[in-house]
Amino acid sequence: MTEGISRRTFLGAVIGGGVMIPLLTGCGPLMPTSSAAGSISVHTQLSGAVSGAQVFSDVVAAYSRANDRPVALLKNGSDLPIVFETSSLAGKEADIAMVNLQGRTLSWTRLGATIPVQDLLDEWGLRDKIIPEALEEWTDAEGNLRAFPFTRTNWPVSFNTGLLDEAGVGIPTTSDELIAVADALRSKGIGPVTVGGSDWSGQKMFLQILQGFLTRDEAKKAFSSGKLSEFPGAVAGVEHFVELRDAGVFVDNVQGYTSDSELTQFNTRKAAIVPAMSSALALVPAERAAEVTVGGWPAPSRGGVVAHPTVIQSFNGHGIWISANGAEKLDLLKPFIQNLYTPEVTSEFILGSGRDMSRITDVVSRDFPLVAQASQLTTDQVTPVMLPDLLIPDAVFEPMIRATAMAYGRASADQIIDTFEKAYAAA
Numbered sequence: 001m002t003e004g005i006s007r008r009t010f011l012g013a014v015i016g017g018g019v020m021i022p023l024l025t026g027c028g029p030l031m032p033t034s035s036a037a038g039s040i041s042v043h044t045q046l047s048g049a050v051s052g053a054q055v056f057s058d059v060v061a062a063y064s065r066a067n068d069r070p071v072a073l074l075k076n077g078s079d080l081p082i083v084f085e086t087s088s089l090a091g092k093e094a095d096i097a098m099v100n101l102q103g104r105t106l107s108w109t110r111l112g113a114t115i116p117v118q119d120l121l122d123e124w125g126l127r128d129k130i131i132p133e134a135l136e137e138w139t140d141a142e143g144n145l146r147a148f149p150f151t152r153t154n155w156p157v158s159f160n161t162g163l164l165d166e167a168g169v170g171i172p173t174t175s176d177e178l179i180a181v182a183d184a185l186r187s188k189g190i191g192p193v194t195v196g197g198s199d200w201s202g203q204k205m206f207l208q209i210l211q212g213f214l215t216r217d218e219a220k221k222a223f224s225s226g227k228l229s230e231f232p233g234a235v236a237g238v239e240h241f242v243e244l245r246d247a248g249v250f251v252d253n254v255q256g257y258t259s260d261s262e263l264t265q266f267n268t269r270k271a272a273i274v275p276a277m278s279s280a281l282a283l284v285p286a287e288r289a290a291e292v293t294v295g296g297w298p299a300p301s302r303g304g305v306v307a308h309p310t311v312i313q314s315f316n317g318h319g320i321w322i323s324a325n326g327a328e329k330l331d332l333l334k335p336f337i338q339n340l341y342t343p344e345v346t347s348e349f350i351l352g353s354g355r356d357m358s359r360i361t362d363v364v365s366r367d368f369p370l371v372a373q374a375s376q377l378t379t380d381q382v383t384p385v386m387l388p389d390l391l392i393p394d395a396v397f398e399p400m401i402r403a404t405a406m407a408y409g410r411a412s413a414d415q416i417i418d419t420f421e422k423a424y425a426a427a
Contacts, residue, residue, distance in 0.1 A: 039070040040332050043084055043094035045318060047075030051279040052151065052353035056098075059348060063339050071336065081105050088113050088323065095326030095333060098318045101138060101146065102389035103397050105321075109146045114321040116144035124334055129341045134315035134358040137390070148337060149358035151317030151349075153387060154278040155204065156374040157309070162291035163190050163272035171293060173309050175240070176301040179247045181272075191251035191271035194262040197408035199401060201259035204387070205275050206404040208297055208312055209244070210237030211385040212304045223388040226396065226424025228417045236303055239413045255408035277312075281370035282354030294373040296382035306383040311374075314387035315358055399423035 046056040057073070064071045074094055076083050081104045087093040097114070099105055108114040118139070121127045126148065127135070134149035159171045167184040182192035195205045211219050213233040221231070228234040244250070251257070251271050259280070266274040267288050275297060284292065296309025320340065326333055339345060347363045349355040354368030356375060365372045392400065403419040411419070 038068075038332060039072060040096065040326075040329060040336060041072045041074065041094040042096045042098065043074045043076065043080060044098040045075075045077060045080050045100070046098060048077065049283075050077075051282040052349055052355040055348050055352045055355075059340070059345050063336060067335065069332070069336075084323075085113065091325070093323045093325055095323055095329055096337075097321040097323060098150065099321065100389075101316050101319055103392075103394040105146075106140075106390065106394065108321065109140065109144055110142075112324060114147065114323055115327045116146065117148055117322060118143070118145035120322075120330070120334075121145060121148070124338055126338070126341055129359055131315065131358050131360055137315045138319060147319030147321040148341075149315050149317070150320050150340065151279075152356045152358045153312070153314040153317050154356050154371075154374045155208075155275065155312035155314075155387070156278070156281075156294045156377065156382070157273060157275045157297050157311070158266070158281060158284075158292050158294050158370060160266070160269065160272045160288070160291055161293050163269060166190065167272075171295060172298045173295075174298050174301045175244065178249055178298040179244070182247065182249045185272050186248060190269075191265065193249050193254075193273040193275075194251045194257060194265045194271035195254060195275055195408075196257050196259040196262050197250070197254040198256055198405045199258045200397075201262060201275070202254070202257070202408055203401050203404045204312060205297075206241060206407055207388050208275070208310060208385060209241045210234055212297075212300045212306050212310060213237040213240065215305055216386060219386060219388070220391060223391040226421055228420055233305065235413070235417065238407075238416050240300055240303075241407060242413045242416070245408065250408065255405050278354065278356050278371045278374045279317075281374065282365075282368045284370055289370050292370055294370050294377070296377070299383070306385070308379075308381060308383045310385045311377060311382045312387050313384040314389075316387050316389055317356070317358065393424070393427050395427035396423050399426060 044056065046053045060071050060073060080099050084093055084097050109116050130149055134152060135145060138147060138149050139145050163185065164170060167188045167190060169181045169184045172178040172181045185192045196202045213236045214222060214231065218231055218233055222228055222234045228238065251265065262274055263276060263280055265271045267284060296311045298309050299306050320337055322333060341359050346357050346359045346361050349357055350363045350365050351367065354365045354371040364375060400420065400423045403416065403423050406419055407416045
């Protein structure tokens with residue numbers, strides 16, 4: 001079949017760097033497919049302890065019962081893209097994939113692993129239900145809507161005001177204030193800012209700090225090309241990062257922390273400040289949340305281009321992608337996907353898991369106060385900055401994380417820039 005051969009060839013090149021990977025015989029474990037009539041299969045990252053995982057499972061189960069239509073689930077975490085691609089090579093991929101728009105998923109629609117859905121958006125009556133900016137972010141340069149935007153990302157900074165009070169300081173809004181706050185916290189034996197210096201969370205923090213000195217257009221060019229040295233603002237941002245690091249703003253040995261250990265440190269009151277996405281804030285215990293205020297990363301005291309503390313905001317959460325196999329079952333997928341955009345399901349996710357959703361809604365979380373705080377931050381309080389994941393080539397992601405981990409150590413600004421640029425050059 002020509003279409004199948006094309007898909008396998010393209011994805012084989014993506015996975016194997018141009019060398020086709022032998023197709024797995026017996027791909028059964030990769031696939032949640034069911035032989036039952038009218039069944040569909042969904043491959044999702046909403047699994048395990050991830051915020052919204054239980055709500056999603058409950059919603060799917062309720063849909064299956066109400067409509068007498070089997071829905072088979074396959075669950076993966078960060079490895080979902082490679083598992084999906086491997087099963088797609090064999091023509092056995094799930095009908096739907098629910099995964100973030102970043103890295104290797106950016107090319108799925110172009111390569112034919114998934115289908116563009118802009119026509120279905122109108123045919124299925126979903127356009128008016130989804131935030132327009134979400135649709136814009138999920139549309140590629142050729143005008144193809146890659147998938148239906150589902151969850152979204154709000155990445156504020158959380159401040160434990162109880163610990164700040166113990167140190168006799170308030171919430172910092174400028175970098176000078178942040179350095180003073182860090183000194184005061186350390187004098188009381190309290191860690192200042194905790195972040196996963198060794199993984200993607202530290203990478204995001206690093207890139208957010210740089211955006212304090214870059215316009216949005218400059219940031220797009222810098223993160224697309226990786227040539228930080230060509231942008232004075234990017235160089236100033238790296239130098240500012242080093243200034244903060246050397247002033248003791250980050251906890252000791254931060255280059256060894258992960259996104260999990262940063263939250264553990266924050267939740268156990270060993271650190272007072274953490275940059276964490278809203279889905280992670282949904283997991284903060286109520287006792288801790290009661291003494292936390294959500295805001296933005298302090299703006300540079302000198303030379304910056306932002307008016308307020310910054311918050312990463314993006315619609316780059318989970319999308320609902322339709323695979324080549326799913327394209328043969330649109331009559332079955334239509335009611336399932338429409339159900340996911342009903343007001344009832346949207347409310348279940350917001351109220352039951354604290355998720356930020358791409359569907360238009362006025363519902364605000366009651367049981368997840370930090371998520372609610374983050375969703376209500378205004379441009380009078382914070383300056384939104386971009387999540388650069390849509391700009392960074394997939395092959396650069398891991399090398400860049402190694403570069404930013406080095407940045408949290410003792411590297412100079414020049415060394416950080418050189419390593420950063422080499423990550424792009426080697427891709």
